[in-house]
Amino acid sequence: MSMARNDPWKVNWGIMATGGIAKSFTKDLLIDPASRGAADILHIVSAVASSSSKVRVEQFIAELGIPSPCAAYDSYEDLARDPNVDIIYIATPHSHHFQNTMLALEHGKHVLCEKPFTVNAAQAKILVETARKKGLFLMEAVWTRCMPLCVQIRDLVRAGEIGEVLRVTADTSVGSDLEKDWSLDHRMVNMELAGGALLDLGIYSLTWAFQILYHTLHQDRAPPSAISSQMIKYPTTGADESTSILLEFPRSTPGGKFKSHAVATTSIRVSIDPDEKGTAGPSIRIQGTDGEIQVYGYAFRPTKYKIIPRKIAGQPVKDVKEVDAVFPGTGRGMYWEADEAARCLRAGERESAYMPLSESLAIMEVMDEVRRQGGLKYPESIESTQYPLQL
Structure with a gap:
């Protein structure tokens, strides 16, 4: 059945991690887009995953009142494999962004990854190359850019x-x-x-x-x-x-x-x-x-x-x-980056004009240099560009 011209564009989200930022983002996803003049978009939370406990995911779903059906996983790989998920929002610690985003991309999922994109520019370059090679949407979730x-x-x-x-x-x-x-x-x-x-x-x-x-x-x-x-x-x-x-x-x-x-x-x-x-x-x-x-x-x-x-x-x-500033629907304002990702998917665009991948790379390179000047080095495992790598 073809979609009516006025039907909203539906995007099925997978939420990777259940911490504070994941809660804030998901709460915003659940606010009616019409309240902010975005009735052309409909966000659906199709699955949530935690690496530690399925019980934690079930509590997350219940606390936020996510409508059924919403799959609960205690494995990020299971989330990445879910055929009902279009795009994954990655809300894990910075140290895990590279590994987690690669996992999603390797399973053919579009990705909105929390800032900072990665720990270093070398990791970010690999993510960009991988997304472009696979024809997948990828965006660093710097929500400020879309406000x-x-x-x-x-x-x-x-x-x-x-x-x-x-x-x-x-x-x-x-x-x-x-x-x-x-x-x-x-x-x-x-x-x-x-x-x-x-x-x-x-x-x-x-x-x-x-x-x-x-x-x-x-x-x-x-x-x-x-x-x-x-x-x-x-x-x-x-x-x-x-x-x-x-x-x-x-x-x-x-x-x-x-x-x-x-x-x-x-x-x-x-x-x-x-x-x-x-x-x-x-x-x-x-x-x-x-x-x-x-x-x-x-x-x-x-x-x-x-x-x-x-x-x-x-x-x-x-x-x-x-x-x-006005934040409709008593939201935090994270829904605007979700709307941007959804509209990019609808248009067949593989990156956002608000937060281009080249700009994410340029900022990562500045932070690399600042860390070099300050002598700030993280453990080798989380600086690594090897994938997959168990952290």
């Missing part, structure tokens, strides 16, 4: 709203007490799980640098021409607890007349919102020759932005424009 607020900001930059953009500063810091809040096996500080501020949080600071100073270029996108960084490590485990990065890009946007700089910072101990009341200033500043865009809230889920025009002598002062 309407961020799409608007990129469009403003492209349109020259603040002139030629010469500098971006972005901070992603969470203000935790490492010794008190987290045990040594917590994924944020555990070297066996590729823990640390850079891969988990710093990637969001870098994504702001890239989505403004790299992604908005219509052509000739060029990676940073210079990278410098400083890193402070958590003495107990060796993971980085604070990392600061300075990038130089060979051209600015949208004009490309000058070079541009980005400062990307991340820390576990300090916070961008110390009083948790929004009193602090913007977490991101996008500075151009005609003004700046200030972005507020955590870099991964911004809550508003301001456009502040430059004062020009002899001309009327333009008003500051402020735009708030």
Whole structure:
């Protein structure tokens, strides 16, 4: 039976892992897409898997109220083999992304893999090559890229709203007490799980640098021409607890007349919102020759932005424009990346224009260099490009 013209495009999801990020993503999948103007899409959670316990999966399904039928697996391989699954959302620790994504791709599944894509660029390149060879969709789940607020900001930059953009500063810091809040096996500080501020949080600071100073270029996108960084490590485990990065890009946007700089910072101990009341200033500043865009809230889920025009002598002062983020259906905002993946599948596209694979690779290469400069090495097994490899 052919599908009616107005029927939504149905996508059957498999959820790999049952931790906090998997819960947040799945809750968003279950929100009616019509509430955010996406009635052309229908997300179905067809299967969930845990590597530890089928009981844990059954609890996950029950807690979230996932409609039947939804298969419960205690094996990732069983999930990858399920013929009712179109695409797998990989929510395992960073250390396992390469192995888990390869497993899904080898079984012919499209993949939306949580950030960071992998532990290193060499692993990411293999994933990209494998997906392209097999004709499968692959996307790094940097949910921020698909949020309407961020799409608007990129469009403003492209349109020259603040002139030629010469500098971006972005901070992603969470203000935790490492010794008190987290045990040594917590994924944020555990070297066996590729823990640390850079891969988990710093990637969001870098994504702001890239989505403004790299992604908005219509052509000739060029990676940073210079990278410098400083890193402070958590003495107990060796993971980085604070990392600061300075990038130089060979051209600015949208004009490309000058070079541009980005400062990307991340820390576990300090916070961008110390009083948790929004009193602090913007977490991101996008500075151009005609003004700046200030972005507020955590870099991964911004809550508003301001456009502040430059004062020009002899001309009327333009008003500051402020735009708030809206998250329909009381969602976290992860549904927008799921919608993007679904629409790519419907169109037969094998990567997203919002988060191109080439850009994921470029960011991974920057993080490789920052880790090299900081002497941050993870265990050989999780840095390995060998597949399959039992971790």
